[in-house]
Amino acid sequence: MATTDPPMAVLLVGPRPDAAEYVAAALERADDRLDVDSAADADEALDRILAGGYDCVVAGARLDGDAMSLFERVRAHDPDLPFVVYADAGSDDAVSPPETLSASEALSTGVTDYVRRGSATDGDVVLAHRVATAVESARAIGAAERRRERLERFVEVVSHDLRNPLSVAQGRLELARVERDGEHLEPAADAVDRSLALIGDLLTLAREGKAVADVERIALADAVEAAWTSVETADATLVVETDGAIRGHPGRVRQLFENLLGNAVRHGGDDVTVRVGVVEPMYTSTRAASAGGAGFYVADDGTGIPKADRERVFETGYTTADDGTGFGLNIAREIAEAHGWEIRIEESRDGGARFEITGVDVEG
Secondary structure, eight states: OOOOSOOEEEEEEOSSHHHHHHHHHHHHHHOTTEEEEEESSHHHHHHHHHHOOOSEEEEETTSTTOHHHHHHHHHHHOTTSOEEEEEETTOSTTTOOTTSOOHHHHHHHTOSEEEEEOSSHHHHHHHHHHHHHHHHHHHHHHHHHHHHHHHHHHHHHHHTTTHHHHHHHHHHHHHHHHHOOGGGHHHHHHHHHHHHHHHHHHHHHHHHTSOOOOOEEEEHHHHHHHHHTTSOOTTOEEEEOOOOEEEEOHHHHHHHHHHHHHHHHHHHOTTOEEEEEEEOOOOOSSOOSOSSOOEEEEEESSSOOOGGGTTGGGSTTOOSSTTOOSOHHHHHHHHHHHTTOEEEEEEOTTSSEEEEEESOOOBO
16 A cells, blocks of 8 residues: 555564564555564563654564563553554454463453454455554544643743733833833833734744645745845844755745744854755665755854753743743744654854754755
8 A cells, every 4th residue: 555654663573483574574565654673572572662663563462472461561661652462363262272362351451452364465454454543543642642732831831921021011001100101111012022922932833833734845045045034134144055955834944944043143143154054864884875864954153052952942931032932943843843854953063053954855
């Protein structure tokens, strides 16, 4: 089944290496979203799971009586990782050999699904379908949880950060009425401006967290230059070092650049130089495939960001600027992740900050 959906990393734990290899190949043929690795036993499987990166575990019902032990150990590590048990034809409650886990036993413990895999090709198709369904369901639940967490962040900001500047404005305006003195009006206006900025960022954050559906070919240079016109640049200099193109949502990509460019100017100084270019794929001597994923970067020659703060700067509300809202880089990360990209911070060649967005196919 050909598809452009995201791949699903599956760990198959089988009773015999030859059987596991056959089932893994059959699952990948049945659904090309499935990328199946095999583990010979529960200990090897748990080591791989602890290392991370799997969307689902599929265990044979004849796993030397150890399928449920593995399930319990997996649940202790990750309560939400889908765990599917499969049994070959004939392994039902009535005729199962003693060492074969039955459907009722497995489901009673809370496994995600139990599938009887027939010997015919359609048995592999059924198993592949049930595995994919389990992964899709887990991803949907995870996305809903992230939306809930985002909503909680909104409530926190509205109840704290937004209340403070409005309270300042309210107090200053009251003093201006009583004293008939205009010196209170400017602080009140500043507080209102900050409140409006926070509201705008909140609305943007709510929108940018949604996964990108419609994408277009975007020339990087055009997107960067358009974003630059929307940023207060003072005497800053922009240097675009690429004529490449990417595929993304035009409006959200522009917002991404606006936030990164604005951050560079705000923290790098009025005369900062900001460079935008392509992150080249990294190759090894044994692999022609990219080891790190191509992408693009926004770098400056300012003071940089200490390593200890490079994760914190993406947190909601974190800012070191007096007039900052603390949402700009958080929104940038939301936009990148909505496209399926990753964003990280490195030191630029000039000692400033370099934001790298990877996992992006850049066309020449």
